Amino acid sequence: MRLPRFARKATIAAVLLAVATGLGSCATPPPPQFPELTFTHLPQITLGVERIEVVDNFTPPSDSKHVENRMPVSPEQALKNWARDRLKANGVSGVAKFIITNASVVETDLARSKGLKGVFTTEQAERYDAAVNVEVRLEGVPRVNQAFAQASVERSQTVAEDASINVREEVLFALTEQLMKDFDPQMASSIRKHLADFIR
Numbered sequence: 001m002r003l004p005r006f007a008r009k010a011t012i013a014a015v016l017l018a019v020a021t022g023l024g025s026c027a028t029p030p031p032p033q034f035p036e037l038t039f040t041h042l043p044q045i046t047l048g049v050e051r052i053e054v055v056d057n058f059t060p061p062s063d064s065k066h067v068e069n070r071m072p073v074s075p076e077q078a079l080k081n082w083a084r085d086r087l088k089a090n091g092v093s094g095v096a097k098f099i100i101t102n103a104s105v106v107e108t109d110l111a112r113s114k115g116l117k118g119v120f121t122t123e124q125a126e127r128y129d130a131a132v133n134v135e136v137r138l139e140g141v142p143r144v145n146q147a148f149a150q151a152s153v154e155r156s157q158t159v160a161e162d163a164s165i166n167v168r169e170e171v172l173f174a175l176t177e178q179l180m181k182d183f184d185p186q187m188a189s190s191i192r193k194h195l196a197d198f199i200r
Contacts, residue, residue: 032166034072034173037180039085045191046200048091049138054083055099067107067128072173075132076103078180086188087136090200094141102133102152105175112161125161128172130154130179136191138198149194151187155179 058076060066068074083098108127137148157175159168192199 032072032170032173034169037073037078037081037177039082039180039184042086042184044088045086045188046088046090047096047138047191047195048198048200049089049094049096049141050091051089051095052083052087053095053097054080055097056080058100058103060104065106065108066104067172068103068105070172071105071176072169073176074103075105075130075176075179076100078176079103079132079134079183082180082184082187086184091141091198094144095139096198097135097137097139099135099137100132101135102131104132105130105172110158123161124158125163127156127158128175129156130175132179132183134183134187136187136195138195141198147195147198149187149190151183151190153179153182153186155182 056076060068068076079098079100087096087098089096106129108129110124110127112123112125131152131154133150133152135148135150138144141147155175155178157171157178159171163171
């Protein structure tokens with residue numbers, strides 16, 4: 001029995017859709033979408049200064065081992081977000097400088113097994129070492145010569161040799177996230193200890 005024209009078109013369209021769906025299932029999965037790391041869920045630290053100023057003194061070396069610019073969210077950007085969300089000025093003079101001196105992430109190739117063991121074993125191929133160092137320094141505050149708080153944090157994470165690009169990005173995002181989870185309480189504690197007289 002010959003199908004009506006509209007039925008033939010519908011059948012052809014269904015076949016084309018099935019083919020397209022089949023091809024799509026073989027395509028590379030889309031890159032993961034990562035949220036901005038924010039700290040607005042944490043209470044603000046209010047300092048008795050006129051303003052908060054972020055000073056970025058970290059310049060990543062140009063060698064290929066430094067991967068900060070390839071990360072979904074770099075420690076450098078996460079630190080700036082921390083200062084924006086966590087620090088608040090409530091004074092009439094002076095400045096609290098949030099000074100970033102290090103926000104590096106270095107990739108190191110790991111030694112792997114050779115011979116049959118290397119062929120049949122999935123091993124860790126690279127290690128990522130992240131480190132941040134920040135100082136919160138008060139300047140221009142009357143009757144204060146020197147007042148500062150400091151925090152330094154390090155974290156490392158390895159990646160398997162068969163990890164896809166998407167998996168590697170997820171690992172790097174998690175590395176920054178964990179680094180900031182370590183940094184936040186350390187920096188907050190240092191401010192409470194060393195800048196207690198200026199907390200409002």
